[in-house]
Amino acid sequence: MDEQQEMKVKNPWHRPHIFLATTGIAVAIIIMVSIAVVQNKPLHQKYKYGIVLDAGSSHTSVYIYEWPAEKENNTGMVRQKHACSVKGKGISSYSKTPEKAGESLKECMDEAKKTIPKHRHHETPVYLGATAGMRLLKMENDVDSINVLASVEKSLQTYPFSYQGARIITGQEEGAFGWITVNYLSENFRKATGTEGALDLGGASTQITFVSGQKMESPDDSIDFRLYGNDYRLYTHSFLCYGKDQVLKLYLEQQIQPKPNMTDNIILEDPCFHPGYNVAKNFQSVFDSPCVKKFTNSQKEHNFRHRGIGNWTKCNEAIKKVFNTSHCRYSRCSFNDVFQPPVQGKFGAFSAYFFVMNFLKVTNYHSLVEAKKILDAYCTTPWDTLKQKHPDVKEKYLAEYCFSGTYIISLLEDGYKFTADDWKNTKFIKTIKDSEAGWTLGYMLNLTNMIPAEAPDTPLLPHGGYVSLMTVLSLLIIVCIILGCIFFRRPSGPAHKEII
Ligand SMILES: O=c1[nH]cnc2c1ncn2[C@@H]1O[C@H](COP(=O)(O)OP(=O)(O)O)[C@@H](O)[C@H]1O
Numbered sequence: 001m002d003e004q005q006e007m008k009v010k011n012p013w014h015r016p017h018i019f020l021a022t023t024g025i026a027v028a029i030i031i032m033v034s035i036a037v038v039q040n041k042p043l044h045q046k047y048k049y050g051i052v053l054d055a056g057s058s059h060t061s062v063y064i065y066e067w068p069a070e071k072e073n074n075t076g077m078v079r080q081k082h083a084c085s086v087k088g089k090g091i092s093s094y095s096k097t098p099e100k101a102g103e104s105l106k107e108c109m110d111e112a113k114k115t116i117p118k119h120r121h122h123e124t125p126v127y128l129g130a131t132a133g134m135r136l137l138k139m140e141n142d143v144d145s146i147n148v149l150a151s152v153e154k155s156l157q158t159y160p161f162s163y164q165g166a167r168i169i170t171g172q173e174e175g176a177f178g179w180i181t182v183n184y185l186s187e188n189f190r191k192a193t194g195t196e197g198a199l200d201l202g203g204a205s206t207q208i209t210f211v212s213g214q215k216m217e218s219p220d221d222s223i224d225f226r227l228y229g230n231d232y233r234l235y236t237h238s239f240l241c242y243g244k245d246q247v248l249k250l251y252l253e254q255q256i257q258p259k260p261n262m263t264d265n266i267i268l269e270d271p272c273f274h275p276g277y278n279v280a281k282n283f284q285s286v287f288d289s290p291c292v293k294k295f296t297n298s299q300k301e302h303n304f305r306h307r308g309i310g311n312w313t314k315c316n317e318a319i320k321k322v323f324n325t326s327h328c329r330y331s332r333c334s335f336n337d338v339f340q341p342p343v344q345g346k347f348g349a350f351s352a353y354f355f356v357m358n359f360l361k362v363t364n365y366h367s368l369v370e371a372k373k374i375l376d377a378y379c380t381t382p383w384d385t386l387k388q389k390h391p392d393v394k395e396k397y398l399a400e401y402c403f404s405g406t407y408i409i410s411l412l413e414d415g416y417k418f419t420a421d422d423w424k425n426t427k428f429i430k431t432i433k434d435s436e437a438g439w440t441l442g443y444m445l446n447l448t449n450m451i452p453a454e455a456p457d458t459p460l461l462p463h464g465g466y467v468s469l470m471t472v473l474s475l476l477i478i479v480c481i482i483l484g485c486i487f488f489r490r491p492s493g494p495a496h497k498e499i500i
């Protein structure tokens, strides 16, 4: 064998199959590395979690959110994994027994511990936001509200999560974060169709929030956001005492004229309650709220008889009186001297808007006139008939749907000046893609910086495509290696023979 021939034999690159296999492996590795760098993510999706407690005036809910760890800045990626309803009333009801406020959260927080994988506990943020019930308690008794917050804080700190604070959120935050939630879940931030307004009705306060191109005449009602590369100027206002439970107190207060020497013989004939409804109530329990100031303590010692007469027209007229429209210091007002630009666009109405309208089977497919007819019929239905028809519905809710439904229509029409067309553009919603509409998701997205001001770069491939391509290329490498081994070991051609 001459020298030239020996070199040819020893140099495996001169064999076409080895050359092909090696080139295949090299090309696959280069493509894999390049895509991995551009895509900038590992092959396996990992989930992260966040917990937000909505400490409302009537009750507390614990929401657990989850999102793919590598996609936290994309719109619509965070979703509700679990919700737990805390037993009992809202945390403000524990003003005289604050330690019970913290204890009340135990069951739902234990559930959160089970729901979230253990290795994620320490990095899972927990936020508690209290709304109008605590705003009212703070107005009434600052120390009581501090004690209740300290109690829930102490309880939340006993869990292995990353505790981020418990506070009373402002009405503007409640409105703005509700708007963010609705538009984030509907993926409106990146759509050309624009955003939709948010209407939240609670027990103690209510919020209206929408994008407005009009001049904002009161700075307190305006918030600017830059989200995913777009600028939004929001109008938002929260009306304390205009949630459906507190406004009922305002309404009842207007129906009863206080007398210097009140007795227990007062009978309230109420058009917003059903014929046959006849319940003895205590002034103290009905009017114990900073929203109601008419009665003195001695007057509150008495009882009164609450008797329904079921007359929707009169009910509607009486409810209108809770909105003071006699004075407006701006060019336009909703009510109570509050600035509001004309409403525009679509609206999503959630929380008690949904509970009430869903029960009454009023949707935006009904015109405003039809909605009023449905309510008229409901309000005139005798109390006994209703109780028989809905044995499973809480009596307090059942008795108040006539009032609440009429209030909702009046709030929209007389309060916010909704036209029949605006009504058609309003949807009553509970969830969007299985996540509940409310302020909690927007609150967490904001505090964890999960909504960027600028639109993030879109990855080269969708996740599915990325995983498939990586799998195919990995298989290709394996096949090339196997082929290479087979051919390298197999004796082939005269050159091989000569080596032996
Ligand atoms: O099934 C239901 N039917 C009618 N009303 C409901 C139902 N579930 C909750 N609600 C009401 O929704 C409202 C929720 O208010 P929340 O407790 O969030 O107060 P806040 O937002 O003013 O602090 C309360 O008035 C509560 O009674």
Ligand SMILES: [Ca+2]
Binding pocket: 056, 057, 131, 201, 202, 203, 351
């Ligand atoms: Ca609420």
